[in-house]
Amino acid sequence: MTVITCIEDLREIARKRVPRMFLDYVESGSWTQSTLHANRDDFGHLLFRQRVAVNLEGRSIRSRMIGEDVAMPVALAPIGLCGMVHPDGEILAARAAEKHGVPFTLSTMSICSIEDVAANTTKPFWFQLYVMRDREFASGLIDRAKAAKCSALVLTLDLQILGQRHLDLKNGLTAPPKPTLRNIVNLLGKPRWMLGMAGTTRRTFRNIVGHAKGVDDPSSLFAWTAEQFDPRLNWDDVEWIKKRWGGKLILKGIMEPEDARRARDSGADALIVSNHGGRQLDGAPSSIRALPAIVEAVGSDIEVWVDSGIRSGQDVLRAVALGAKGTMIGRAYVYGLGAYGQPGVEKALEVIARELDLTMAFCGRTDIDKVGRDILL
Numbered sequence: 001m002t003v004i005t006c007i008e009d010l011r012e013i014a015r016k017r018v019p020r021m022f023l024d025y026v027e028s029g030s031w032t033q034s035t036l037h038a039n040r041d042d043f044g045h046l047l048f049r050q051r052v053a054v055n056l057e058g059r060s061i062r063s064r065m066i067g068e069d070v071a072m073p074v075a076l077a078p079i080g081l082c083g084m085v086h087p088d089g090e091i092l093a094a095r096a097a098e099k100h101g102v103p104f105t106l107s108t109m110s111i112c113s114i115e116d117v118a119a120n121t122t123k124p125f126w127f128q129l130y131v132m133r134d135r136e137f138a139s140g141l142i143d144r145a146k147a148a149k150c151s152a153l154v155l156t157l158d159l160q161i162l163g164q165r166h167l168d169l170k171n172g173l174t175a176p177p178k179p180t181l182r183n184i185v186n187l188l189g190k191p192r193w194m195l196g197m198a199g200t201t202r203r204t205f206r207n208i209v210g211h212a213k214g215v216d217d218p219s220s221l222f223a224w225t226a227e228q229f230d231p232r233l234n235w236d237d238v239e240w241i242k243k244r245w246g247g248k249l250i251l252k253g254i255m256e257p258e259d260a261r262r263a264r265d266s267g268a269d270a271l272i273v274s275n276h277g278g279r280q281l282d283g284a285p286s287s288i289r290a291l292p293a294i295v296e297a298v299g300s301d302i303e304v305w306v307d308s309g310i311r312s313g314q315d316v317l318r319a320v321a322l323g324a325k326g327t328m329i330g331r332a333y334v335y336g337l338g339a340y341g342q343p344g345v346e347k348a349l350e351v352i353a354r355e356l357d358l359t360m361a362f363c364g365r366t367d368i369d370k371v372g373r374d375i376l377l
Helices: 007-017 020-027 034-044 089-100 114-119 135-147 166-171 181-188 191-198 218-228 235-245 257-265 287-298 313-321 331-340 342-362
Strands: 063-065 068-070 074-076 126-129 152-156 249-254 270-273 303-306 326-329
Touching: 007 331, 007 342, 020 166, 020 181, 020 331, 034 287, 034 313, 074 089, 074 342, 089 114, 089 331, 089 342, 114 135, 126 135, 135 235, 152 235, 181 191, 235 249, 249 257, 257 270, 257 287, 270 287, 287 303, 287 313, 313 326, 313 342, 326 331, 331 342
Parallel strands: 074 326, 126 152, 152 249, 249 270, 270 303, 303 326
Antiparallel strands: 063 068
């Protein structure tokens, strides 16, 4: 493996190895991508206070998220199509997370199914639910997650309708790729990817195909999916899902204090301040900018986490300093997956953990759970 010092190193390698349409899917935001860029830029405006002559022995970045011990306050976010970034991608990412001691979240829109991941890991993972119009199918997903002994359900609230991402439309995004001349030319330059895909049977949305009514092949799948995201999703549905699930519930997509209070009052265990990585409402504020007001609104009544824009351990520390009890990373680990598969995800987690530990030390702190707003200017 090439010497990797930061997430950007993994991104550069992934760009050479992952087919264009799938890397574009991971990287792009909606419309002008202003929110996507703000997610990154606003972290950089938060400056640290350097402290010296502090005993830095015995440092710990270990923490807890919804009662689970974690090696650092980081979880792998749900990312659709991971199994198209790298063959069997969700299984490999879940194994890497298990090895490092952080939670992995499987997306409804994954290539490897709930059952695939459960059969290839030894510790419980989390499952992320998109609510579909077909509530019988949604109920089935919840029951399958229970059967797989998933330890938490992550309910995404900000994808009732799909934001427009220009590159996905221009690329004609499908899984597997359609055999167009443009795609064939691009795939011929990705021999590692092609060889890997030839060696697996997991090439489409296996949580859906064979489980949803009338979905038996890729053509029927995409027609079904286009119609199924449910614009009627509301807080009554959250109550129904919580009762149906019966376990720990995390609500993802909160950007306003009013919604944070509703999330708290719903009885959820955690909420995630998230603008879906800048992939839904363009022109919205960054997640890190929205975080402090939401922490203030709900206090310690519910765990507040944040995602969107985190590319380093420094970003994780900034989020913790502003009151987040946990963070989620998406693109950062997918770059590692695209670059090297499971070892690449492990490397991404190692990079973030090291950056988090060293930056915390430079700020004069030795325990991540005791980091507060005072480490920032």
